Amino acid sequence: MVELLAPAGNVESLDAAIGEGADAVYLGLKSFNARMRTSNFAWNQFEAAVESVHKQKKKIYVTVNTVCEERETERLYRFLSYLNEVKPDGLIIQDYAIMRMAKEFFPDLELHASTQMNVESSNAVKLLQANGVKRVVLARELGLNEIAKIKTETQAELEVFVHGALCVSESGLCLFSSFLGGKSANRGMCAQACRRYYTAEVPGGIEQGYYFSPCDLQLIDHIPDLITAGVDSFKIEGRMKSAEYVGSVVAAYRYVIDHYKEDKKGSIAAGKRMLASDFARSKTTYWYGFNTLEDGVDNAAGKILNPEQAGGTGIFLGNIAATKPAPKELVEAMQRNSTEPVSIQLACLKGGSYEPDPGDSIRLHKKDDTGRESHKVRTVEIDDNEKRWIDIPRGFKIGDSVYLLQIKSGSKRYQHVLPNDLGKYRRQPKDELLPVLDLTPVKDNELAFFPEGIYAQVSSIPDLFTVQGMKPVRYIVEYNSETSYDLLNHKTVLPVSKKQLYISLDPFCSAAQEDALQKELATLIEDGFTTFVVNNIAHIQMLKPYSVNLVAGPYLYTFNRWAASWLENQNISSFIMPYENSRKNLEDTYEPSIRSRVLVPVFAYPALFRMRFKLPQNYDFTYFSDKEESVFKVNSTKDGSFVMPEEPFAITDKVEFITQAGFKRILVDFSKTKVTRGQIKAITTSMSRGQPLSESSRFNWKDGFYSPQQLEEYKAANERRAKNTAGKGPNTAANSSYKRGADNRGKGGRNKGRKAKN
Numbered sequence: 001m002v003e004l005l006a007p008a009g010n011v012e013s014l015d016a017a018i019g020e021g022a023d024a025v026y027l028g029l030k031s032f033n034a035r036m037r038t039s040n041f042a043w044n045q046f047e048a049a050v051e052s053v054h055k056q057k058k059k060i061y062v063t064v065n066t067v068c069e070e071r072e073t074e075r076l077y078r079f080l081s082y083l084n085e086v087k088p089d090g091l092i093i094q095d096y097a098i099m100r101m102a103k104e105f106f107p108d109l110e111l112h113a114s115t116q117m118n119v120e121s122s123n124a125v126k127l128l129q130a131n132g133v134k135r136v137v138l139a140r141e142l143g144l145n146e147i148a149k150i151k152t153e154t155q156a157e158l159e160v161f162v163h164g165a166l167c168v169s170e171s172g173l174c175l176f177s178s179f180l181g182g183k184s185a186n187r188g189m190c191a192q193a194c195r196r197y198y199t200a201e202v203p204g205g206i207e208q209g210y211y212f213s214p215c216d217l218q219l220i221d222h223i224p225d226l227i228t229a230g231v232d233s234f235k236i237e238g239r240m241k242s243a244e245y246v247g248s249v250v251a252a253y254r255y256v257i258d259h260y261k262e263d264k265k266g267s268i269a270a271g272k273r274m275l276a277s278d279f280a281r282s283k284t285t286y287w288y289g290f291n292t293l294e295d296g297v298d299n300a301a302g303k304i305l306n307p308e309q310a311g312g313t314g315i316f317l318g319n320i321a322a323t324k325p326a327p328k329e330l331v332e333a334m335q336r337n338s339t340e341p342v343s344i345q346l347a348c349l350k351g352g353s354y355e356p357d358p359g360d361s362i363r364l365h366k367k368d369d370t371g372r373e374s375h376k377v378r379t380v381e382i383d384d385n386e387k388r389w390i391d392i393p394r395g396f397k398i399g400d401s402v403y404l405l406q407i408k409s410g411s412k413r414y415q416h417v418l419p420n421d422l423g424k425y426r427r428q429p430k431d432e433l434l435p436v437l438d439l440t441p442v443k444d445n446e447l448a449f450f451p452e453g454i455y456a457q458v459s460s461i462p463d464l465f466t467v468q469g470m471k472p473v474r475y476i477v478e479y480n481s482e483t484s485y486d487l488l489n490h491k492t493v494l495p496v497s498k499k500q501l502y503i504s505l506d507p508f509c510s511a512a513q514e515d516a517l518q519k520e521l522a523t524l525i526e527d528g529f530t531t532f533v534v535n536n537i538a539h540i541q542m543l544k545p546y547s548v549n550l551v552a553g554p555y556l557y558t559f560n561r562w563a564a565s566w567l568e569n570q571n572i573s574s575f576i577m578p579y580e581n582s583r584k585n586l587e588d589t590y591e592p593s594i595r596s597r598v599l600v601p602v603f604a605y606p607a608l609f610r611m612r613f614k615l616p617q618n619y620d621f622t623y624f625s626d627k628e629e630s631v632f633k634v635n636s637t638k639d640g641s642f643v644m645p646e647e648p649f650a651i652t653d654k655v656e657f658i659t660q661a662g663f664k665r666i667l668v669d670f671s672k673t674k675v676t677r678g679q680i681k682a683i684t685t686s687m688s689r690g691q692p693l694s695e696s697s698r699f700n701w702k703d704g705f706y707s708p709q710q711l712e713e714y715k716a717a718n719e720r721r722a723k724n725t726a727g728k729g730p731n732t733a734a735n736s737s738y739k740r741g742a743d744n745r746g747k748g749g750r751n752k753g754r755k756a757k758n
Contacts, residue, residue: 003233005022008041019247026235027239031079032068043425048418064092067563068563073561077434090112095557112136113133113136115138115171117137119139120146120509123539125158138150144226162235163217163253164216164249165238168304169609169611174608176608182704195210197209200621211619215282216284217284217286227260244405277406293510298614301614304613314363315404316402318401319349319401321398322348326344348387348389349388358378361404363405364401438594439591449531454472464501470668474502476503484520487527488524502531506536506639508610525548532551533576558575558589573597587661598663598665599665601649608644615641632644644673648696649701652692653686655690
């Protein structure tokens with residue numbers, strides 16, 4: 001029987017999910033999950049939830065689906081050790097480090113590959129299954145035929161999203177939020193750049209719209225077909241949604257799953273009626289209904305994008321016009337019925353067409369995109385001036401927007417899953433030391449194919465000729481519909497030998513593409529190409545039979561040495577730094593003796609959105625800007641659409657510093673742009689003179705990822721330093737505190753990369 005899997009962003013949603021018949025729930029704790037802005041579960045709540053859910057013969061999965069920096073690996077190890085004690089039914093993961101750690105230390109943990117791992121092909125599933133992953137949450141950009149193909153060709157359990165919010169970018173490949181200020185989607189801090197209101201430069205003037213805000217997924221019509229295709233678990237998105245939303249959606253899909261055999265048409269109609277009070281965005285079936293890859297690429301945008309659709313969820317209730325403290329007696333009354341501290345205020349709304357009542361569920365959005373929160377209205381107060389005040393969470397201010405998620409008539413009371421007394425649940429992560437792992441030392445001649453010097457990457461064959469002026473030691477060409485035709489059919493005499501030319505494979509490798517790509521790779525290898533930049537784990541599986549050199553591309557995220565070690569165990573000998581990375585984390589991950597394995601990008605126009613479709617014809621623009629007047633450009637091709645910054649990421653002036661630190665392989669990446677001689681001159685001048693490129697971005701190179709926890713650590717360290725140094729001169733307390741997690745040495749000895757036990 002297929003599993004119905006529901007989100008539990010808080011204890012109320014857990015009650016609703018179980019109460020409406022979900023077979024399993026997934027939830028996050030306070031760290032390492034991709035929904036850091038929801039309330040998540042405290043340690044004792046989680047331990048109690050595991051016990052209580054198991055008593056009801058249900059399952060509970062934990063999201064650990066973010067990438068981890070090197071300094072966080074010890075905390076990750078302690079977290080996994082804690083989960084190994086509490087024993088949830090599975091961990092939903094993104095970082096390869098978790099597979100590496102689990103195999104070494106926690107083999108009993110069941111691993112599920114998150115949709116953030118960007119899995120959309122049989123080859124990727126096979127590689128994960130061979131590495132101990134039991135279930136794969138497939139990318140949301142797949143159609144029914146592609147899912148059926150993967151199920152037929154693999155043995156792993158498959159989990160598929162069937163309802164809820166979508167990302168416009170291909171799963172796990174969005175860099176937009178991170179580029180805007182370090183709030184990485186791969187770290188659970190997404191600022192939802194796709195939901196923003198943009199200004200576009202069109203012929204004859206400007207237009208505005210929510211150009212990249214996708215509709216919400218709703219596959220209730222396709223449930224019978226997905227069951228026939230062999231899908232093992234249907235997943236509902238919504239850990240940031242209200243309990244009422246979770247309950248109504250679970251009830252609808254539960255009804256269809258249970259009754260479609262006896263009355264397919266009637267059960268689907270009944271399920272849709274149950275979803276009628278879902279006031280989220282308009283609905284889409286996205287990639288379902290297309291018979292060919294070309295049909296989907298040409299037409300999927302029309303099913304997912306609507307520039308007139310506001311980025312917010314639900315019916316607009318207005319903006320907060322005024323706030324005031326909540327009455328003490330109201331707070332005390334709410335606290336008696338809540339297991340968590342109640343922190344509310346009263347607010348008056350202005351600008352909407354509906355006035356919320358007690359019992360209605362709302363969603364609040366901060367106007368600067370720093371936070372969103374769901375809330376159930378408990379009270380309405382009418383003051384002497386006939387102003388209407390409702391309770392909202394504290395922290396929201398005048399100007400923030402409010403949306404209706406669920407009306408009172410759609411709400412229900414559910415039996416509590418957690419016991420009233422949580423006193424006996426006291427497990428927490430312990431102060432365990434992570435055993436040190438050293439990456440494999442470089443052997444003689446192992447990196448003969450990977451010399452020191454400048455590398456140049458391009459997206460077209462003509463640009464290979466243009467970048468010769470940089471005198472790179474190696475050339476990298478992006479493998480796309482244009483270059484593949486040229487390379488496979490020998491249309492151009494290449495300016496360099498095939499051993500000097502690396503082929504960089506696209507990070508999205510779908511089931512509809514993998515068979516053709518497999519044959520093309522065989523042809524290229526037979527033709528003399530020896531080195532490939534792999535950006536999807538499917539590529540690793542495809543190239544296993546061949547004696548070729550593999551370089552882990554920037555989309556095989558190596559933000560820590562444990563992830564790099566896992567890739568080493570897949571016979572990958574060298575790595576390109578992810579575009580999101582920082583200098584400090586790069587140096588922490590790779591010790592000096594290993595830095596010859598790393599290629600560092602110093603110039604790029606990173607793809608902020610990668611979309612599996614062409615943009616609609618009425619998107620008659622190349623350049624657009626946000627409310628801060630930052631400019632971006634979009635390129636729509638037969639391979640999909642790509643949004644890039646107008647200003648490149650550039651640390652070309654830091655090349656001397658980078659090479660002195662031991663990273664002597666430098667990448668200048670011209671992907672998705674036309675190379676000009678003027679551009680080459682400016683870059684080479686910047687590198688030789690150590691002068692910054694004008695109108696460029698450092699991305700996260702200097703400041704790293706945005707991290708509330710890190711900010712608190714810095715604040716506390718600075719306070720300690722100020723206290724300790726009063727009258728004593730400077731010391732390094734802050735730095736030593738910051739590095740402690742990465743520098744500890746465990747008692748388990750050194751676990752060498754490829755020599756790790758199997």
